[in-house]
Amino acid sequence: MTPDPIIDWESRYRDGATAWERPGLNDAFLTWRDHGLLTPCRILVPGGGRSAEPLAMAEAGFDVTVVDLAESAVAAQRARLDHLHIKARVELANLLTWEPSQPFDAIYDQTCLCALPPAAWPEYEQRLHRWIKPNGALFILFMQTHTAGGPPFHCDMKAMHRLFPADRWRWPEHLDAPVEHLSGRSEQPAVLHPIAP
Ligand SMILES: C[S@@+](CC[C@H](N)C(=O)[O-])C[C@H]1O[C@@H](n2cnc3c(N)ncnc32)[C@H](O)[C@@H]1O
Incomplete structure (x- = not known):
């Protein structure tokens, strides 16, 4: 099998090729926050x-850790938080080698999974599972492109149920409606709870 090419995220930021970015907060985040599902806690925002x-989380009292491997994105995120004198950790690291010092109450994955090469998804799932405390939750936005190739890589929902299997993750009975994006793509929100091994 041909290995996936390395994805150069830093160049995308530097070239302004960031079609995934939103002008404001994700509707799924607002729904989870406003409905009291996502409340202040120790949270990881991977990618x-x-x-x-x-910033919205930190302002609301969350203890936030952001991890990303794109230098300029990390610098921008740090500058924004520092400017407002808001405490949050922003780490420059590869999520496929990074380890937290302790697990989180919640993880908010806003199209990070779809940014990773699909061959790395099983490894990433293992990491998410061990990075969340037993009663914690994974708030995830599964990118829906319905096209081949990527990034972003299409997160087919049948494949997501196989990747996050029912003996390791508790899925909701019903998923909320997908969230539309200016790019014409959509993201399927889901809140999954890890099941202790
Ligand atoms: C599609 S973008 C989403 C960014 C952000 N969550 C948003 O909604 O604007 C994917 C992000 O994941 C980061 N990323 C990709 N692979 C990564 C890895 N292995 N470790 C850490 N960050 C990674 C990229 O640098 C990029 O910032």
């Missing part, structure tokens, strides 16, 4: 890029 949600 947080330059997204606005980490």
Whole structure:
């Protein structure tokens, strides 16, 4: 099998090729927050890029850790938080080698999974599972492109049920409606709870 090519995220930020970015907060984040599902806690935002949600979380009292491997995105995220004198950790690291010092109450994955090569998804699932405390939750947005190739890679929902199997993750009975994006793509929100091994 041919290995997946390395994805150069830093160049995308530098070239302004960031079609995934939103002008404001993700509707799924607002729904989870406003309905009291996502409340202040120790939270990880993997592949947080330059997204606005980490600041909104920190302002609301969350203890936020952002991890991303794109230098300029990490710098922008840090600058925004520092400017407002808001405490949050922003780490420059590869999620496929990074380890937290302790698990999180919640993880907010806003199109990070779809940014990773699909061959790395099983490894990433293992990491998410062990990075969340037993009663914690994974708030995830599964990118729906319905096209081959990527990134972003299409997160087919049948494949997602296989990747996050029912003996390791408790799925909701019903999923909320997909969230539309300016790019014409959509994201399927889901809140999954890890099941202790
Ligand atoms: C599609 S973007 C989403 C960014 C952000 N969550 C948002 O909604 O704007 C994917 C992000 O994941 C980061 N990323 C990709 N692979 C990564 C890895 N192995 N480790 C850490 N970050 C990674 C990229 O640098 C990029 O910021």
